[in-house]
Amino acid sequence: MQGNCIHRLGDLQLRILQVLWDDGPSSVAAVQRATGEDLAYTTVATMLRKMEARGLVTHHESGRRYIYRAAVKRDEVTHGIADRLVDRLFHGSLTGAVNHLLETREVDPDELDDLERLIQRHRMRS
Amino acid sequence: MQGNCIHRLGDLQLRILQVLWDDGPSSVAAVQRATGEDLAYTTVATMLRKMEARGLVTHHESGRRYIYRAAVKRDEVTHGIADRLVDRLFHGSLTGAVNHLLETREVDPDELDDLERLIQRHRMRS
DNA sequence: GAAGTAATACTACCAAGGTAGTAATTGCTT
DNA sequence: AAGCAATTACTACCTTGGTAGTATTACTTC
Numbered sequence A, B: 001m002q003g004n005c006i007h008r009l010g011d012l013q014l015r016i017l018q019v020l021w022d023d024g025p026s027s028v029a030a031v032q033r034a035t036g037e038d039l040a041y042t043t044v045a046t047m048l049r050k051m052e053a054r055g056l057v058t059h060h061e062s063g064r065r066y067i068y069r070a071a072v073k074r075d076e077v078t079h080g081i082a083d084r085l086v087d088r089l090f091h092g093s094l095t096g097a098v099n100h101l102l103e104t105r106e107v108d109p110d111e112l113d114d115l116e117r118l119i120q121r122h123r124m125r126s
Numbered sequence C: 001g002a003a004g005t006a007a008t009a010c011t012a013c014c015a016a017g018g019t020a021g022t023a024a025t026t027g028c029t030t
Numbered sequence D: 001a002a003g004c005a006a007t008t009a010c011t012a013c014c015t016t017g018g019t020a021g022t023a024t025t026a027c028t029t030c
Helices: A011-021 A026-036 A042-051 A076-088 A094-104 A109-125 B010-022 B028-035 B039-054 B074-091 B093-102 B110-125
Strands: A055-062 A064-071 B057-062 B064-072
Touching: A011 A026, A011 A042, A011 A055, A011 A064, A011 A076, A011 B110, A026 A042, A026 A064, A042 A055, A042 A064, A076 A094, A076 B010, A076 B074, A076 B093, A094 B093, A094 B110, A109 B093, A109 B110, B010 B028, B010 B039, B010 B057, B010 B064, B010 B074, B028 B039, B028 B064, B039 B057, B039 B064, B074 B093
Parallel strands: none
Antiparallel strands: A055 A064, B057 B064
């Protein structure tokens, strides 16, 4: 929920949230399966419990088993993490960030087209 | 140096590296001052020692005092962290990342111009 | 109803970041 | 020389993510 420092997620925590966002409410077993990684059942269960304590997920019972669901929105988290990065590395400069990404990644012309369209679309808006 | 998981830096570690990149080789006291944060002298000294153990910085002695310098390049680190983020959050899609940044940040028209120029410049290159 | 199985709860550990106190050293200043 | 100030070394502690074992509980199946 609230000011929970939504950025600062470990790899496993993010992985689990992604499963819950993609697949919707899931049992521990389902999450374990969906992560694709080779983790003990109890590892996933423990992490889910820790995440619930932090307000990242909630659960309700279905029979004797817990069904977990994400308590934070994908956009919130993505936004939080991305913003934090832009601030930490580029002093909040979006241009700096995009520039760096363009410099250091392979970008094919199609992607450049996409980007240009994005910018056009944004220009309309303001 | 090498395979040291250059992404995965704590806030303080990144902060310290930024000081060393900006100001060049510095004593502990200088780093402490430059971080701007209110940290005990020994906190900075300890962190520098831990970072040296991880290969992030090196030191040489000048009289009885240590002068630390960054052992990793700014670009390496920035690239590592940014790449990791794009992979973690956007499945490696640069367009997805940029799109998200545009959606969630205030972007003024000047910045859009800058971005467009960036893209043009990149188009030339390929 | 006895045995097996699946689920959760509890506990424990390790590593790393972060923070800082205390001790020891050494050099400078009066 | 005596004492103060700066500096490094060592140690300690807390938190969090990550990983998983063991114990307990409860449902299912024969």
